[in-house]
Amino acid sequence: MILQTDGQTPIYMQIAHWLETQILTGVFKEHEKVYSQYQLAEMLNINPATAAKGLNVLGAEGILYDKRGLGKFVSEDAKKHIKEKRKDGLLHDLVEQFVEEALHLHIEMEELTSLVQDVYQEKRERENGNN
Amino acid sequence: MEIIKSTDLVKRYGSRLALDHLTASILSNSITGIVGRNGAGKTTLLQIIAGFTQETSGNIEVFSARPFNSLHVSANSIFIDDFLTFPNTLSLVDILEEGERFYPNWHMDLAKKLLAYFELDEQTVHNYLSKGKKSTFNAIFGLATRSALTIFDEPTTGMDASVRSDFYRALLKDYLAHPRTVLVSSHHVDEIEELLEYVLLIDQGKTKLHMDIDDLREYLIGVSGRTELLEQWVKDRDVFFRRRIGETETYLVIQNNVETKDLEKLGFRVESISSSDACVYVTNKHKGGIDDVFRDH
Numbered sequence: 001m002i003l004q005t006d007g008q009t010p011i012y013m014q015i016a017h018w019l020e021t022q023i024l025t026g027v028f029k030e031h032e033k034v035y036s037q038y039q040l041a042e043m044l045n046i047n048p049a050t051a052a053k054g055l056n057v058l059g060a061e062g063i064l065y066d067k068r069g070l071g072k073f074v075s076e077d078a079k080k081h082i083k084e085k086r087k088d089g090l091l092h093d094l095v096e097q098f099v100e101e102a103l104h105l106h107i108e109m110e111e112l113t114s115l116v117q118d119v120y121q122e123k124r125e126r127e128n129g130n131n
Numbered sequence: 132m133e134i135i136k137s138t139d140l141v142k143r144y145g146s147r148l149a150l151d152h153l154t155a156s157i158l159s160n161s162i163t164g165i166v167g168r169n170g171a172g173k174t175t176l177l178q179i180i181a182g183f184t185q186e187t188s189g190n191i192e193v194f195s196a197r198p199f200n201s202l203h204v205s206a207n208s209i210f211i212d213d214f215l216t217f218p219n220t221l222s223l224v225d226i227l228e229e230g231e232r233f234y235p236n237w238h239m240d241l242a243k244k245l246l247a248y249f250e251l252d253e254q255t256v257h258n259y260l261s262k263g264k265k266s267t268f269n270a271i272f273g274l275a276t277r278s279a280l281t282i283f284d285e286p287t288t289g290m291d292a293s294v295r296s297d298f299y300r301a302l303l304k305d306y307l308a309h310p311r312t313v314l315v316s317s318h319h320v321d322e323i324e325e326l327l328e329y330v331l332l333i334d335q336g337k338t339k340l341h342m343d344i345d346d347l348r349e350y351l352i353g354v355s356g357r358t359e360l361l362e363q364w365v366k367d368r369d370v371f372f373r374r375r376i377g378e379t380e381t382y383l384v385i386q387n388n389v390e391t392k393d394l395e396k397l398g399f400r401v402e403s404i405s406s407s408d409a410c411v412y413v414t415n416k417h418k419g420g421i422d423d424v425f426r427d428h
Contacts, residue, residue, distance in 0.1 A: 005325070005405075010348055038307050045300060047162060048307060049328040050345060 003044055011046060015054025020063065020082045028074050034064060036071050061085070134159040134280065134312050135180055140189035142175050142336075149175040151336035152189065157312060157329075159279075164323050164344070165316040166410050167333035173316045174212070176333065177284050180314070181210035193280065206235070208280035211273035213266065213288050217257040223268060224253040227275065234276040236309075242275035245301065249294065262289035270298050274305055283315045287322070299326055320407035324348075330406065334414040347406040351413075352391075355382040356399035364397065371412040372420060384412050 001018045003011055019034060028034050035043070040051035055072050058064040063081055064072040075081070102112050135157040142150040150172045157163055165173050178184045179191055182198030182205055191198060198204040217226050223246065231237040246253060249267050251260070260268060270286045283302075287295040303326055306313060317323050320330070330347050332340040340347070351371060354361065358381040365383055372384035384404060391401045404412065417423040 003325070005321075010345055011325070012345060041307055042304065045303060046325045047303075047328045047344070049161070049343075050325075053345060 001044065003046070012050050012053035012057060015040060015044070015051060016057040019054065019058060020086075023063070023074055023078050024082055030074050030076050030078065032074050033071050034074060132159045133157065134194060136190075136192045137176070137180075138190040140176070140179065140191055141187045142172075142179060142184070143187045148336055150179075150186075150189075153333070153336060153338055155331055155338045155341055157314070157331075159312050160310040161328045162306060162313040162315065162326055163329040163331055164320060164327040165314055165331050165333065166318075166320050167339070168414055169318075171333045171414075172336040173333055174284055175336075177210065177282050177314060177316060180280075181205075181208055181282055183210065204280075206233075207278055208282065209234070209273050209276040209278040210282045210284065211269050211286055212284035213269075215269045215272075219256055219258050222254045222256060223251060226257065226272070230272060230275060234278065236277035236279075238275050238277055241305065242271055245271045245274065249297075263291060263294065266290050267294055267298070270302075274301060277305070277309055277311065279311050281311055281313045283313070285316055285318070287317070295322065299323060302326065320410055321405065324406050330410070332410050332413065339413055340410075344406060347409055349387055349403070350406075351384050351404040351409045352387040352389075353382060353384050353402045353404055354394060354399050355380055355402075356397070357381075360397065361399060364399075372415060374420070374422065 001014075003014055005011070009017075019028075022028050022034075034055070037048045037052040037055060040046070040054065041048040044051065055064065059066065059072060061081070062075055063078045065075050067073055099112070107115075133156045135155075137153055137155050140150050140153040141148070153172065153176060165177065167173050175184070179186050180193055180198060182193070182201055185199045193201075193204050194207060196203055198208075221229065224243075227239065227242050227246075230242070231239055243253075246268075249264075249271070251264060251268055251271075257265065257268065266287060266289050270283065273281055273283060273286070287298065290298065299322070302313070302315075315323055315326070324330075324344055327344045330340065330342060330344050331338065340350075342350070353372075354365075355376065357379055358375070361381050361383060365385065368385050370383050370385055372382075374382045376382055387404075394401050
């Protein structure tokens with residue numbers, strides 16, 4: 001992983017996000033131990049305190065759990081939890097942007113709904129055609 | 132545990148006040164960046180901590196002792212800067228051997244490997260080294276002591292960019308393996324920020340900010356929008372920087388204690404401010420920056 005140091009996203013959030021992706025793609029499975037703060041610090045060339053914050057974010061969300069003295073492990077429902085969280089987060093943000101742009105262009109609700117329906121239909125047909 | 136405690140520390144050089152009642156404490160086994168503008172008092176503070184200079188008044192404790200004239204403090208600390216001199220009769224490897232005799236945690240293997248990696252000839256004399264190579268050797272010496280308190284005052288002066296990043300990586304790796312208290316002063320916060328846990332920002336001899344680097348990264352925000360609206364909204368807040376953009380817009384830097392969403396609802400654009408820029412804005416005397424010089428009155 002390459003850290004973005006332009007300050008848009010805090011480094012510990014980038015670490016948390018990256019670990020989530022590692023869990024989603026199966027690099028770490030349920031009840032497996034993830035990297036320690038020291039391993040992360042070494043890998044990413046950052047202070048171990050910053051790395052610990054990234055791990056703690058996932059700990060607080062229940063994606064990782066602690067085994068005293070052994071480190072942090074992937075929780076049972078971690079994958080499901082991450083998927084749901086990302087769906088809520090990203091999808092919601094995109095809808096917000098979409099509606100905002102529509103408002104700038106003075107598009108009425110009806111027109112907006114039919115636009116969504118059209119695109120949804122189109123994408124769905126394409127997907128079914130592919131299958 | 133607090134390893135350094137400074138209370139109302141004052142250092143006066145003639146009529147100049149280098150430290151003006153500076154209060155700060157440093158936790159053990161952490162890396163702290165000591166930052167500030169030229170003449171802010173960084174070096175003076177570090178020299179007092181290392182026991183090189185006496186304070187004028189106030190209190191300073193390092194390992195629970197007053198550092199000046201303390202053998203206990205000097206045996207457990209190292210101060211690395213540009214002015215470090217070694218006898219001309221000793222080769223670089225002789226210097227390392229002397230280091231081993233004095234510092235109980237000395238790591239000769241690391242020192243020799245780093246010397247080879249940075250292509251420093253063991254048999255050469257310190258004084259014959261170029262500025263950048265001198266800095267490199269001094270930094271290696273500082274790492275090899277593995278002192279409980281390791282102080283680097285502008286350690287990378289004259290080093291090539293690649294040597295600088297190699298040195299900081301070496302420092303991080305050795306710190307991970309052998310935690311200790313490290314103080315690094317630098318003009319370039321962006322160069323060391325990933326390495327740091329805390330930042331101590333000194334301004335005019337005082338502690339301006341002392342915080343977690345991750346909090347500093349989110350301490351300030353930049354907001355831009357239509358001048359009348361923005362000025363109206365900001366009138367009860369501290370503005371760290373202000374610049375007009377064209378005829379109708381203004382850009383302001385303020386403390387990050389507002390919801391981004393609320394600002395965006397008002398039609399303002401919000402951007403984050405890096406920790407190095409935050410240090411500059413917080414210590415700015417001129418709220419318009421260099422533009423103030425060119426302003427007609």
